[in-house]
Amino acid sequence: MALPDGNHDDAGHPRLPAAVTAEMSRLFSAGHSLLPLGGPDSKAPTVAFRDRKRLPLSLVMDRMAASGSETYGIRLEGILVVDVDTDTPEARAYVDRRFGSSPARTVTSRGYHLYFRHQGPKPVAVRLPGIAIDFKAGNNEFVVGPQSRRTDGICYVPEGQVVARELLPIFQDHDAISPGAIAPVSATSGRYQQGTRHDALKRRAHQLAQTAESFEEMFADLVGFRDWEIESPEDFPDGKIESLASWYWDKRERGELWGGQDSVVQLRRHAIFKLAKQGEALAFLLYGVLLATHGHQPDGLFAIVPDGFREKGLLRAGRRQIYAAIDVLLGTGLLVCRKKPRGKRNHYLYQLADGREKKREGSKLILVSDKDTHSPTSPDGLAA
Template identity: 35%
Template structure:
């Protein structure tokens, strides 16, 4: 079968590539080989493959296949789309919020963590892939032989990926959550389940079960700590402060609006600021590039290049956007971070770190530690 020209796939494939790239995923151009799954560049394991290096070979060779490199990710690659097999994998490794149908089977996405057992050696038609030297074909790709990769559940880059539990122990349970990781692991679990409970009492009860079943040394983690996690999570649910991908609210500080309103070009700056808070405000301390061309190609902005630059400069001048990493030729682009204004104070990061807002563990230690 003749490969489809990239121009026919631009609206779907290109926008998906740009969206995932802006979300921080490491992507690769594919398209070589009979099945189109071989990387289209030589040094694909380099620390960073730029967006242009991904898109250019696809346009040049007229293919619509790209790869998601598994830096910090893990994918369960099932040879067959067998419901019983998928259920078995999720029972063993935890549920995945992102499923992609492949020409033969199904991909289940997770964040990397714990052991990566050889499932083939166990007689299962499954590969567990992880690491910077591994990749899978990305969602919406279409191979030259016609094989498609169709999202079946959730959206990669939108859904919050859980850490894969790792190998089963002899008893059949996931590996225990280690001391030093228990508190933040249960905060993450509480956020994931809070919308399914009737209140903080039920949430606390579920956390008690998780602590007793999955945490190392559960007796050293008091019930009061779990109640604190449950109360904190419930209050943030009520205030709309929890991030659940696109199905969630986010807030914009009124001081930011006041700083921009009524100024020449202020409406453009407000629009850019709201977009940046939407894309990055939920990720504490996140650094990001501002590439007008890529953002426009992804449908994220309709500002002209001049208007975009003017809006960005206004955000910088008003202390709402700061330079996190300066541009270095041959190294990386300039990166930014969001900041917010506080009366009588210098600019500060716009989103408090988890350690500042999440409930503390025993002995006053920060969120994410015991």
């Protein structure tokens, strides 16, 4: 099959090893952008490539052949490579715990490369005893590709195929600091310092509670995090770690652990049956979206803006249909209106309910008609 630039899936070159050209052709066909490499260490680009579009495969091979090189690079647009420079038991355990694994793996001269799909900033390099890890990402960075052979005889051996970018696993950093926060890591030891250690342990416990298969697994991983990442780990004995792990695990078991897009949302059976008996599919869908967005704050108030739902692609129904669905939820008691428009606030504020709430003395449960609706000015439709 001919490619857009005139190259072919089975492209080869008479002056390059077949294993190299076959792998390059496969990667190029999968959509990757390649570079010719060379120089004394066999790892320097032999063409200018910053901010340039993808080079034709034939050009890359010709440049390699002309310089006597058998190495090429893979540009990393939409990709992050975890570059492990120390293939030690400590490094492997660290990578598995913090980033997980990827089937796209290449053995290098000192360690290995793991490929992930990723957009955004990359983590800071890791320098710990027995552990050295760098990160490369973005269209202006590259790594040496699999099957490349340097002039010193070192070959980059593929242990798993580098597949198309959209098929790579998504990069996850389980030790990531929330946006805007300052990483509380010692510049000398690479560990979380005094004054920041407890927060780091809580963040890690929260992350582990979302993914661990058992409490025992979560506790063991949290102990490992303490031992590897915390300065003076003896200040946090196993009993204290177990207590912290138990608190987050109990939250998970009760469905109260909020984890953003990975959170588990509880939907009570009686709510499903209430809406199902009325044949209100849109009301059911609206209720699910509201639960996913506000369920972690049971007492929270929020506005409902139909135009915002439509613009974000959460609901495709028209305004009147969404207003009607709101009235269904109000009528079933799965949603209550807590505040009317007042002053500059020109929208109603709602609260999720369980459908069993009884009107208390002095309380105000307000049903809103589709003629007296909600502010369409909010940009997201889910203002809280």
